[in-house]
Amino acid sequence: MLAAEVETETWDVLVVGGGNAALCAAITAREAGARVVLLEHAPPAFRGGNSRHTRNLRAMHDAPHGVLVDTYGEDEYWDDLLRVTGGATDEHLARMTIRASAAAPAWMTARGVNFQPSLTGTLSLGRTNAFFLGGGKALVNAYFATAERLGVTILYDTEVTSITLDDGFAREVTAVSRGFPLTLRARAVVVASGGFQANAAWMRESWGEAADNFIIRGTPYAQGTVLRDLLGQGVQHVGDATQCHAVAIDARAPKYDGGIVTRLDCVPFSIVVDRDAQRFYDEGEDVWPKRYAIWGRLVAQRPGQIAYSIIDAKAEPLFMPSVFPAIRADTIAELARQLGLNPAALEATVKTYNAAVVPGVFDSSKLDFCRTEGLDPPKTHWARAIDTPPFIGYPLRPGITFTYLGVQVNDRAQVLMQDGRPAANLWASGEIMAGNILGQGYLAGFGMTIGTVFGRLAGEEAARYARN
Amino acid sequence: MPETDSALSTTMTEARRVMEICNACRYCEGFCAVFPAMALHRDFANADLNRLANLCHNCKACYYACQYAPPHPFGVNVPQTFAILRDESYRAYAWPRPLAAAFARNGTVVALTTGLSLALVLILTDSLTAPGILIRAWTGRDAFYRVIPWAAMSGIAAITLLFSMLALTMGGMAFWRESRPDRPVTGRAVLRGLHDALTLKNLGGGGHGCNDRDGAFSTLRRRFHHAMAYGFAACFAATSVAAFEAYVLGLPAPYPWLSAPVILGVVGGAGLLVGTSGLIGLKFTTDPTATAPALLGADLALLALLWFAAATGITLLLFRASAAMGPLLALHLGFILALFIVLPYSKFVHAIYRTLALIAR
Numbered sequence: 001m002l003a004a005e006v007e008t009e010t011w012d013v014l015v016v017g018g019g020n021a022a023l024c025a026a027i028t029a030r031e032a033g034a035r036v037v038l039l040e041h042a043p044p045a046f047r048g049g050n051s052r053h054t055r056n057l058r059a060m061h062d063a064p065h066g067v068l069v070d071t072y073g074e075d076e077y078w079d080d081l082l083r084v085t086g087g088a089t090d091e092h093l094a095r096m097t098i099r100a101s102a103a104a105p106a107w108m109t110a111r112g113v114n115f116q117p118s119l120t121g122t123l124s125l126g127r128t129n130a131f132f133l134g135g136g137k138a139l140v141n142a143y144f145a146t147a148e149r150l151g152v153t154i155l156y157d158t159e160v161t162s163i164t165l166d167d168g169f170a171r172e173v174t175a176v177s178r179g180f181p182l183t184l185r186a187r188a189v190v191v192a193s194g195g196f197q198a199n200a201a202w203m204r205e206s207w208g209e210a211a212d213n214f215i216i217r218g219t220p221y222a223q224g225t226v227l228r229d230l231l232g233q234g235v236q237h238v239g240d241a242t243q244c245h246a247v248a249i250d251a252r253a254p255k256y257d258g259g260i261v262t263r264l265d266c267v268p269f270s271i272v273v274d275r276d277a278q279r280f281y282d283e284g285e286d287v288w289p290k291r292y293a294i295w296g297r298l299v300a301q302r303p304g305q306i307a308y309s310i311i312d313a314k315a316e317p318l319f320m321p322s323v324f325p326a327i328r329a330d331t332i333a334e335l336a337r338q339l340g341l342n343p344a345a346l347e348a349t350v351k352t353y354n355a356a357v358v359p360g361v362f363d364s365s366k367l368d369f370c371r372t373e374g375l376d377p378p379k380t381h382w383a384r385a386i387d388t389p390p391f392i393g394y395p396l397r398p399g400i401t402f403t404y405l406g407v408q409v410n411d412r413a414q415v416l417m418q419d420g421r422p423a424a425n426l427w428a429s430g431e432i433m434a435g436n437i438l439g440q441g442y443l444a445g446f447g448m449t450i451g452t453v454f455g456r457l458a459g460e461e462a463a464r465y466a467r468n
Numbered sequence: 469m470p471e472t473d474s475a476l477s478t479t480m481t482e483a484r485r486v487m488e489i490c491n492a493c494r495y496c497e498g499f500c501a502v503f504p505a506m507a508l509h510r511d512f513a514n515a516d517l518n519r520l521a522n523l524c525h526n527c528k529a530c531y532y533a534c535q536y537a538p539p540h541p542f543g544v545n546v547p548q549t550f551a552i553l554r555d556e557s558y559r560a561y562a563w564p565r566p567l568a569a570a571f572a573r574n575g576t577v578v579a580l581t582t583g584l585s586l587a588l589v590l591i592l593t594d595s596l597t598a599p600g601i602l603i604r605a606w607t608g609r610d611a612f613y614r615v616i617p618w619a620a621m622s623g624i625a626a627i628t629l630l631f632s633m634l635a636l637t638m639g640g641m642a643f644w645r646e647s648r649p650d651r652p653v654t655g656r657a658v659l660r661g662l663h664d665a666l667t668l669k670n671l672g673g674g675g676h677g678c679n680d681r682d683g684a685f686s687t688l689r690r691r692f693h694h695a696m697a698y699g700f701a702a703c704f705a706a707t708s709v710a711a712f713e714a715y716v717l718g719l720p721a722p723y724p725w726l727s728a729p730v731i732l733g734v735v736g737g738a739g740l741l742v743g744t745s746g747l748i749g750l751k752f753t754t755d756p757t758a759t760a761p762a763l764l765g766a767d768l769a770l771l772a773l774l775w776f777a778a779a780t781g782i783t784l785l786l787f788r789a790s791a792a793m794g795p796l797l798a799l800h801l802g803f804i805l806a807l808f809i810v811l812p813y814s815k816f817v818h819a820i821y822r823t824l825a826l827i828a829r
């Protein structure tokens with residue numbers, strides 16, 4: 001359908017975005033009989049937002065189900081969420097999401113998504129998370145194919161610039177489609193346009209110049225245009241703009257869309273130094289999955305937003321390397337030169353660290369209490385002398401996964417206004433409202449769960465409203 | 469040839485780059501045998517890459533699923549990279565060495581060979597038989613040999629086929645020497661490899677079908693390939709039974725309709741026709757972004773040769789009692805001769821290397 005034809009229609013449901021949350025909403029609304037248009041900022045090759053980089057979703061199950069082994073009940077799921085968020089969640093919405101996640105895999109399968117047993121190296125997730133065969137892009141492809149088959153109208157290269165709200169009622173939607181302005185009318189609107197992490201100017205408002213050194217792990221289309229537009233029109237926000245999920249990734253990653261292959265799991269077996277070759281945090285504080293998400297922030301707070309993870313030959317087989325080659329040298333001084341660090345300073349740091357290591361029984365698979373003594377900051381686990389060449393270094397930068405700031409919703413996925421009333425015909429799903437449930441921290445696979453559960457809910461409610 | 473060497477290393481370098489990206493990602497682990505085999509490595513030697521490339525069935529599932537596919541700057545295209553590397557590995561393992569050159573412009577080579585063997589058979593039939601014999605309705609037990617003398621027919625067939633078998637074996641051994649695993653190969657591994665090769669288990673996108681044409685899943689290519697491969701096997705069986713009856717039992721062709729060679733030949737020929745037609749059709753309708761355009765000629769040439777061999781075989785059967793039998797027989801034998809000659813220097817070799825790679829993985 002041509003952009004001009006899209007303008008003459010009054011759509012039942014207009015969906016903003018082209019990731020998991022948007023697609024679940026569009027498919028559900030269409031299946032409920034609504035006439036649906038979906039506007040995706042990205043061109044076809046880059047459709048699917050951050051969802052195209054994902055690999056699994058976390059699903060509750062009271063019995064083994066498909067690729068999910070054993071059981072994972074509501075309470076255990078809730079406990080996990082409570083722990084990672086430190087209470088920054090809404091129990092009612094969270095439990096609702098958890099319960100609804102049980103039905104997600106079957107719904108997904110019926111719409112073309114295939115699953116596979118958990119990937120090698122992720123056995124720990126085999127019980128809680130269902131992995132998508134081929135990853136998130138295969139999922140996104142399947143959903144787009146299903147949406148097309150059902151008759152959802154899809155416009156690519158189309159950025160929604162504003163949703164005109166009139167006392168909580170969405171009057172019209174303006175967009176730019178392949179360079180041309182577009183005004184659309186719809187009875188109901190679902191926003192599923194993700195976070196704003198790729199918007200450098202906005203990130204700079206919270207982080208100052210440091211933001212320029214952030215790497216965006218996912219889509220460059222996460223500009224937050226719609227989020228900012230809505231928050232400027234009386235929509236109630238959740239979370240604050242300074243919060244983002246940041247992990248330490250290989251500094252050589254591309255600015256956007258580097259995805260999973262830029263991750264580095266070497267931190268616990270290394271010492272991490274800043275650009276002055278000084279350590280700044282306990283690398284062995286806890287097992288890596290639990291500490292994965294604090295290192296992005298730690299590196300973001302160092303001068304120049306850069307750090308270097310240093311290991312020796314003993315540690316190399318213990319972790320999954322990033323896609324970029326390890327930087328190797330036969331001496332610490334030579335490694336420092338290759339990394340652009342002061343050789344004497346790095347030698348001194350390694351020497352002090354080595355001298356502080358207390359002998360112990362090293363075990364990479366658990367907290368082994370191999371530690372340092374009299375060192376500040378200490379390394380409390382997996383501390384071994386760095387003494388076996390070749391010495392290896394990886395540069396680290398903050399890699400931003402998503403932002404937490406979002407719009408507030410109720411348990412029907414309706415967007416709430418600042419006075420607490422729901423907007424009449426506006427729903428939200430996915431990253432743009434995830435902060436309601438995931439106020440901080442992260443639980444692997446929960447982003448896709450929120451998008452699937454709230455996408456379906458938003459699609460259903462929006463279709464029902466539009467058809468009445 | 470320094471030129472070929474540098475081209476070889478470029479493909480190898482690209483394959484290594486792609487595998488290193490995949491190895492850090494592994495999202496495609498469930499699609500086929502390539503990714504689990506890849507995950508056993510941290511570094512990739514040339515032989516590893518050759519083996520992985522020969523494990524790939526070019527189903528394209530991992531291309532459509534790849535978040536790093538072009539236009540992403542990483543530009544990961546596993547099926548295309550592996551198709552080119554496979555072709556280069558065919559050259560690397562070809563025997564005798566000088567004939568490796570047949571894999572360059574392979575489509576032309578196969579077509580030329582076919583033309584030459586057709587001409588050869590026609591000349592032979594013309595000069596070895598008395599005038600007027602070729603175009604005449606012959607019937608009865610040894611009718612075929614009136615057209616083409618027994619010694620010439622079986623002699624040429626035996627020599628070319630034996631040579632081809634030898635060349636295929638030598639190529640297979642060269643591949644195996646490089647690809648064999650460090651651990652001893654168990655009977656189980658052999659059985660599993662044969663099973664996966666015969667069922668085309670890995671041509672299935674992890675069980676949901678392949679991207680035969682585009683982003684949608686389909687099992688067409690697998691089904692056409694089965695029709696072709698088992699058709700080929702049935703025709704081969706027909707020829708073997710016929711040879712046995714002729715040389716051991718002394719019952720020369722042609723055989724009655726309800727005899728093993730004819731039934732096998734008809735069923736096999738039909739399978740070949742359906743399979744090759746379907747596969748040729750898919751070649752022309754598939755999304756070309758994940759294929760290697762330079763290899764289209766080689767693929768089409770072998771498919772076309774198989775198609776002609778089957779088509780002339782079936783036509784011969786239908787018209788064997790007519791005056792057309794002579795020319796039809798000559799034509800059919802020309803195609804069969806061409807097939808025997810080109811087997812080790814055509815896309816056919818993938819069957820050997822794929823099976824060995826499935827055993828070695």
Ligand SMILES: Cc1cc2nc3c(=O)[nH]c(=O)nc-3n(C[C@H](O)[C@H](O)[C@H](O)COP(=O)(O)OP(=O)(O)OC[C@H]3O[C@@H](n4cnc5c(N)ncnc54)[C@H](O)[C@@H]3O)c2cc1C
Pocket residue numbers: 016017018019020021022039040041042047048049050051052053054055056057058158159160161192193194195217218219221222223224225226259260400401402429430431432444445446447448449451
């Ligand atoms: C590398 C990586 C790996 C991840 N792995 C996992 C995982 O395994 N499991 C998991 O649960 N979560 C994972 N996540 C988090 C997950 O990606 C998100 O939680 C989830 O994808 C959010 O889905 P969404 O649909 O809300 O947003 P997105 O998938 O980001 O979709 C947003 C869409 O909106 C479009 N858009 C934005 N602005 C506009 C506009 N103005 N107009 C029109 N369209 C617009 C974008 O183009 C995009 O299509 C991962 C994230 C990253 C970066």
Ligand code: SF4
Pocket residue numbers: 134135489490491493494495496497530531533534535536537544546
């Ligand atoms: S083809 Fe792409 S998605 Fe699949 S494993 Fe390789 S890099 Fe990952």
Ligand code: SF4
Pocket residue numbers: 496499500501502523524525526527528529530531546547670673
């Ligand atoms: S067989 Fe298919 S999924 Fe496997 S590597 Fe080849 S193209 Fe990719």
